[in-house]
Amino acid sequence: xxxxxxxxxxxxxxxxxxxxxxxxxxxxxxxxxxxxxxxxxxxxxxxxxxxxxxxxxxxxxxxxxxxxxxxxxxxxxxxxxxxxxxxxxxxxxxxxxxxxxxxxxxxxxxxxxxxxxxxxxxxxxxxxxxxxx
Amino acid sequence: xxxxxxxxxxxxxxxxxxxxxxxxxxxxxxxxxxxxxxxxxxxxxxxxxxxxxxxxxxxxxxxxxxxxxxxxxxxxxxxxxxxxxxxxxxxxxxxxxxxxxxxxxxxxxxxxxxxxxxxxxxxxx
Numbered sequence: 241x242x243x244x245x246x247x248x249x250x251x252x253x254x255x256x257x258x259x260x261x262x263x264x265x266x267x268x269x270x271x272x273x274x275x276x277x278x279x280x281x282x283x284x285x286x287x288x289x290x291x292x293x294x295x296x297x298x299x300x301x302x303x304x305x306x307x308x309x310x311x312x313x314x315x316x317x318x319x320x321x322x323x324x325x326x327x328x329x330x331x332x333x334x335x336x337x338x339x340x341x342x343x344x345x346x347x348x349x350x351x352x353x354x355x356x357x358x359x360x361x362x363x364x365x366x367x368x369x370x371x372x373x
Numbered sequence: 374x375x376x377x378x379x380x381x382x383x384x385x386x387x388x389x390x391x392x393x394x395x396x397x398x399x400x401x402x403x404x405x406x407x408x409x410x411x412x413x414x415x416x417x418x419x420x421x422x423x424x425x426x427x428x429x430x431x432x433x434x435x436x437x438x439x440x441x442x443x444x445x446x447x448x449x450x451x452x453x454x455x456x457x458x459x460x461x462x463x464x465x466x467x468x469x470x471x472x473x474x475x476x477x478x479x480x481x482x483x484x485x486x487x488x489x490x491x492x493x494x495x496x497x498x
Contacts, residue, residue, distance in 0.1 A: 252397040259395075259429055277428060277460040281468060284431040332469055342432045346468035 244302040249290045249316075258287045258299050265301050265312050269372050279312060279370050282350040285343040286316040286366045292337050294320020294363065304369060311352070311371040319363040326358055379404045381411055387419040387488060388412065388450075389481070392426055401437045408441055412450045419488035420445050423481050425456030435470040442475040451491050453477065455484035 245265060247258045262283040266276040283299070290297035297318030304313040328334045330348070335341035344366070348354040351368040358364040378400050382389045388411055390404055408420055422438065424430065430438075442452040453476040457465075465471075476491075478484040488494070 252399060256395050256397060263428070274460045274463055277458075277464045278467060280429045281431055281464040284429050285468070288431065288433060340432045340436050340470070342469045346432065346470075349467050349469070350464065 244300060247299040247301065248296075249287055249299055249318075250296045252291065255284060255287050255291065258283050261301055262312070262314065265303065266370070269303065269310055269312060271312070271370070271372060275370065275372075278350045279314075282347040282368060282370075283314060285347045285350075286314070286368070289343050289364075289366075290316055290318045290320070292339070294318030297363075306371075309371050311369050313367065313369040314351075316366045317363065318365075322360040322362055322364055323356075323358040324360050326356060330356070381407060383411075383415055383417070384485075386415075386417050386492075386494075387421060387485065388415065388417045390420070390422045391481075392422070392424050394426060395429075396427070396434070398433055398437075401434060405437055405441045405444070408452075409444050409448065412445050412448055417450050418492055419485075420450050420452040421481060421484040421488065422452065422454050423456045423484070424454060425458070425480070427461065428458070430457065430461050430465055430470070432468065432470060435465065435472060439472055439475050451476065451488060453484040453487050455479065455481050 245261055247261055259280040262280045263276045266279045300315040302313050304311045323329045330345050332345050333341040352371050353369040355367045378394055378396055379390050379392045445452045455478045478487045
């Protein structure tokens with residue numbers, strides 16, 4: 241397996257693929273089945289955000305290393321409308337699409353590291369990492 | 374498409390939706406519409422949705438399942454979700470999902486028993 245895997249996000253079918261790829265890469269690092277599920281769920285949420293708000297985008301899954309720590313890093317990028325109010329977007333229950341509003345804050349809880357950069361009119365990039373303990 | 378990924382079986386007054394593989398959003402919405410229509414068509418009083426094979430239940434899936442339970446309840450049937458895997462439950466809680474107000478049971482057998490108790494039915498032999 242190469243160290244970085246790119247998954248185009250254009251349709252709902254890609255959502256299923258993205259989750260599977262996430263599991264594969266996490267399994268290659270010997271993450272527990274429970275941790276694989278956390279990672280796959282977070283991938284599902286950020287990928288769904290791309291589909292719901294931007295229509296299309298890209299997911300990058302990579303193996304990362306920090307000292308002796310290994311982990312899996314996920315970058316979800318789109319060129320959509322961007323998020324005007326990032327603070328609200330990170331609150332539980334806030335949504336502009338009628339969803340439950342748990343995607344971003346929930347994914348942050350599922351992963352160890354979480355960062356989001358968004359510019360209105362330009363797009364949004366979410367980067368998150370899960371470390372293997 | 375949904376008929377393959379989540380066929381709905383009728384057992385007495387109960388409908389059993391047995392999810393066979395990963396569902397796409399459209400499948401879940403299709404299942405919701407089919408179950409609501411079938412409750413009326415077959416005068417069903419109970420619905421069991423078996424999600425044993427699902428390895429992820431994200432916020433969209435949870436919301437749709439909760440909607441199915443609420444919609445079927447409004448037209449006169451109880452819904453029980455069965456087979457949520459421990460790993461999936463762990464991830465759902467971290468995500469902030471609780472399926473509050475939705476009945477759950479360990480597996481199909483327990484789900485059917487729960488419906489019998491809730492609906493005051495005689496147990497099937």
